[in-house]
Amino acid sequence: MSASxxxxxxxxxxxxGASVLVAGISxxxxxxxxxxxxxxxxxxxxxxxxxxxxAVRYTLSILGTVILGVSVFVAAVVTANxxxxxxxxxxxxxALMRLIGSxxxxxxxxxxxxxxxxxxxxxxxxxxxxxGLSYVLVAVLRGYLSPEAVSGVTYRVLQPSLLLPAxxxxxxxxxxxxxxxxxxxxxxxxxxxxxxxxRTTADVxxxxxxxxxxxxxxxxxxxxxxxxxVGLADPGGMVVAFSGGVVSFTGIVVGSVVLMPPVLxxxxxxxxxxxxxxxxxxxxxxxxxxxxxxxIGVVIGVTLVTLLAVAxxxxxxxxxxxxxxxxxxxxxxxxxxxxxxxxxxxxxxxVIAAVGLVDLLTIxxxxxxxxxxxxxxxxxxxxxxxxxxxxxxxxxxxxxxxVGVLLGIGYGWAAAQSMLxxxxxxxxxxxxxxxxxxxxxxxxxxxxxxxxxLTLAAAAVPSRLATxxxxxxxxxxx
Amino acid sequence: xxxxxxxxxxxxGCAVPSVETMTTDPFxxxxxxxxxxxxxxxxFKTYGSGDGVVHALDGVSxxxxxxxLTAIMGPSGSGKSTLMHIMAGLDRPTSGRAWLADTEITxxxxxxxxxxxxxRIGFVFQAFNxxxxxxxxxxxxxxxxxxxxxxxxxxAERIEAIIESLGLGERLRHRPHQLSGGQQQxxxxxxxxxxxxxxxxADEPTGxxxxxxxxxxxxxxxxxxxxxxxxxxxxxxxxxxxxxxxxVVFLADGRIAADKPRQSAExxxxxxxxxxxxxx
Ligand SMILES: Nc1ncnc2c1ncn2[C@@H]1O[C@H](COP(=O)(O)OP(=O)(O)OP(=O)(O)O)[C@@H](O)[C@H]1O
Ligand SMILES: [Mg+2]
Numbered sequence: 114m115s116a117s118x119x120x121x122x123x124x125x126x127x128x129x130g131a132s133v134l135v136a137g138i139s140x141x142x143x144x145x146x147x148x149x150x151x152x153x154x155x156x157x158x159x160x161x162x163x164x165x166x167x168a169v170r171y172t173l174s175i176l177g178t179v180i181l182g183v184s185v186f187v188a189a190v191v192t193a194n195x196x197x198x199x200x201x202x203x204x205x206x207x208a209l210m211r212l213i214g215s216x217x218x219x220x221x222x223x224x225x226x227x228x229x230x231x232x233x234x235x236x237x238x239x240x241x242x243x244x245g246l247s248y249v250l251v252a253v254l255r256g257y258l259s260p261e262a263v264s265g266v267t268y269r270v271l272q273p274s275l276l277l278p279a280x281x282x283x284x285x286x287x288x289x290x291x292x293x294x295x296x297x298x299x300x301x302x303x304x305x306x307x308x309x310x311x312r313t314t315a316d317v318x319x320x321x322x323x324x325x326x327x328x329x330x331x332x333x334x335x336x337x338x339x340x341x342x343v344g345l346a347d348p349g350g351m352v353v354a355f356s357g358g359v360v361s362f363t364g365i366v367v368g369s370v371v372l373m374p375p376v377l378x379x380x381x382x383x384x385x386x387x388x389x390x391x392x393x394x395x396x397x398x399x400x401x402x403x404x405x406x407x408x409i410g411v412v413i414g415v416t417l418v419t420l421l422a423v424a425x426x427x428x429x430x431x432x433x434x435x436x437x438x439x440x441x442x443x444x445x446x447x448x449x450x451x452x453x454x455x456x457x458x459x460x461x462x463x464v465i466a467a468v469g470l471v472d473l474l475t476i477x478x479x480x481x482x483x484x485x486x487x488x489x490x491x492x493x494x495x496x497x498x499x500x501x502x503x504x505x506x507x508x509x510x511x512x513x514x515x516v517g518v519l520l521g522i523g524y525g526w527a528a529a530q531s532m533l534x535x536x537x538x539x540x541x542x543x544x545x546x547x548x549x550x551x552x553x554x555x556x557x558x559x560x561x562x563x564x565x566x567l568t569l570a571a572a573a574v575p576s577r578l579a580t581x582x583x584x585x586x587x588x589x590x591x
Numbered sequence: 592x593x594x595x596x597x598x599x600x601x602x603x604g605c606a607v608p609s610v611e612t613m614t615t616d617p618f619x620x621x622x623x624x625x626x627x628x629x630x631x632x633x634x635f636k637t638y639g640s641g642d643g644v645v646h647a648l649d650g651v652s653x654x655x656x657x658x659x660l661t662a663i664m665g666p667s668g669s670g671k672s673t674l675m676h677i678m679a680g681l682d683r684p685t686s687g688r689a690w691l692a693d694t695e696i697t698x699x700x701x702x703x704x705x706x707x708x709x710x711r712i713g714f715v716f717q718a719f720n721x722x723x724x725x726x727x728x729x730x731x732x733x734x735x736x737x738x739x740x741x742x743x744x745x746x747a748e749r750i751e752a753i754i755e756s757l758g759l760g761e762r763l764r765h766r767p768h769q770l771s772g773g774q775q776q777x778x779x780x781x782x783x784x785x786x787x788x789x790x791x792x793a794d795e796p797t798g799x800x801x802x803x804x805x806x807x808x809x810x811x812x813x814x815x816x817x818x819x820x821x822x823x824x825x826x827x828x829x830x831x832x833x834x835x836x837x838x839v840v841f842l843a844d845g846r847i848a849a850d851k852p853r854q855s856a857e858x859x860x861x862x863x864x865x866x867x868x869x870x871x
Contacts (some may be wrong), residue, residue: 388729388736395724483719490681492709492737496703585682588716
């Protein structure tokens with residue numbers, strides 16, 4: 114018994130550990146963005162040739178806020194999901210507390226309180242790390258920019274405003290833990306007594322969410338199409354298409370709990386009909402909502418990175434053909450640098466989501482320790498157990514990445530087409546340009562490699578468990 | 592290869608009978624009467640060390656006769672599960688040896704043990720017997736699937752007959768959470784019987800059931816022994832359950848306290864009571 118509670122405690126730590134990391138990355142990222150925007154604004158303000166400093170500052174701030182907002186949102190989804198998973202794994206203990214007289218609200222407050230602590234620790238660590246990195250960032254920018262631009266510009270990294278992202282992270286982590294702990298309210302004292310079979314939540318319905326999501330996707334798609342049509346005559350089509358992209362992508366994110374499970378079911382078939390493969394594929398569908406939230410963060414990050422890469426690559430292709438074959442090297446360089454910076458900024462949310470995915474997959478498999486013990490006793494060999502764990506991680510990680518890449522290519526193409534459809538160039542068709550989606554294979558390769566690393570990371574702890582745990586011990590665990 | 596193992600194993604067993612062998616007379620070496628499906632010799636299993644040491648098994652030697660239902664009884668903590676786990680290749684003894692038919696299992700590596708469990712041993716546990724993501728039929732076929740093959744025509748026929756006799760025909764496409772506790776245990780029994788293993792181990796298979804489902808499950812286990820010649824070793828606390836057995840073995844403090852032929856429930860209860868009084 115002591116062994117099993119000891120193990121439970123350490124897994125609990127694992128879940129909160131990853132949430133601390135997620136909060137830390139978010140707040141460090143926020144600090145870095147504030148510093149970057151602040152420093153660039155200071156340089157531009159010092160430059161007498163730039164006219165409207167306020168407009169530049171405004172644009173940079175909006176951009177920074179949007180990028181930070183996306184990663185904070187992803188972090189919140191990850192944290193809420195982590196807490197929901199931890200609660201699911203602790204149902205019995207919570208039920209026991211309820212049985213001896215603790216109220217559901219007290220129990221929920223206990224879980225959310227943990228979220229507050231996690232957020233505070235993570236945000237504080239992130240603040241410190243972010244400030245350290247900010248000095249590095251300023252030094253790097255100073256070295257990169259021309260000496261005339263930076264001469265005479267003094268910038269103080271330490272500013273009270275840096276507390277802002279840390280504060281936001283503490284609050285969102287707390288709120289996410291509160292949302293994630295909702296399920297505590299549904300735990301009844303009786304669940305401490307029942308030794309019932311593991312029940313999956315396969316049949317949860319979300320009618321309202323489904324409707325909102327489908328309407329948003331429909332309106333967004335229509336706007337995207339309209340933007341592309343308008344774009345054939347006028348670059349302003351880009352604005353219409355952009356709003357369509359935001360609306361439809363929001364629809365996809367909102368409806369992820371409805372949309373992702375069928376996709377996971379579909380990709381699960383690709384692993385074949387062997388029993389280990391089928392069990393691995395089924396495992397992602399055991400808690401469809403959890404899997405959906407676990408993947409959607411990665412989908413968001415990968416979609417945005419791919420979108421930027423495809424849009425920039427397609428734009429370069431069109432501009433090249435419009436200017437008779439080759440792109441001006443200076444423009445090429447500028448576009449490459451810009452898109453690389455944007456991609457790495459957006460990539461932070463993908464990293465946050467990846468941390469969450471690894472953590473949630475690990476907790477999910479570890480919580481099935483007893484089942485692993487059963488399978489081992491029935492004749493699942495260690496290599497088979499390893500393969501099952503690895504397949505499960507591959508299934509979830511690659512589904513998320515593939516969906517993200519496909520969406521990114523679609524959105525990236527729509528962006529390029531709506532913006533450049535009216536440019537007259539080589540691919541002229543009745544005065545319009547048909548932009549072909551240029552797929553940046555390097556980016557896709559990097560994303561695929563990242564997905565592989567993600568898979569291995571997610572499978573690492575569970576495989577160790579699968580090979581080390583003795584069937585007897587796992588069967589004895591409550 | 593099996594021949595070699597067999598003769599070596601038997602010679603060791605015959606040549607150096609341990610003290611425990613003598614006192615509890617656990618080996619039925621009279622092979623003409625009932626060959627052994629499994630046996631263990633001088634098993635010790637110790638947990639912890641120093642003051643906190645626990646002798647879960649304290650020199651156990653016993654043979655399980657083929658084609659019999661053997662009940663293993665004894666107070667909580669007497670070592671029943673430990674003995675079963677070692678006999679089934681789920682756990683290793685601190686010292687001593689164990690055989691399944693003519694295979695010495697205490698020397699096998701993990702992969703060989705895993706394959707042995709898959710092909711030659713069946714399990715029915717008290718609860719959590721089934722994989723929740725697989726339906727009843729897939730659970731029953733699991734040992735074959737883990738072996739990377741479909742059941743042969745003959746095996747398929749056998750599985751069908753088992754399913755029929757356990758009354759599971761209607762439920763094959765149901766997931767475990769859609770089945771009652773008794774139905775889940777029946778699926779587990781079907782799985783354990785499907786490979787026609789050398790030995791089925793059942794650890795308190797009725798422990799989680801109401802008395803009626805419990806009786807049904809017992810009747811099914813007894814029928815498997817009677818009709819299919821299946822060898823079953825069953826741990827139980829219930830004298831009525833044990834009265835279905837051909838033989839009742841009592842454990843106490845990690846040793847074999849008694850080894851009796853078929854008993855009535857009253858006789859078993861009387862023995863348990865007497866043992867309790869000795870202990871007290
Ligand atoms: N992993 C372990 N670590 C320490 N002690 C153990 C461990 N497993 C079993 N024991 C001890 O070994 C002894 C025998 O345990 P076992 O589970 O075999 O008993 P049992 O006869 O099956 O009891 P029950 O009827 O309660 O199931 C007990 O004293 C138990 O506490
Ligand atoms: Mg036991």
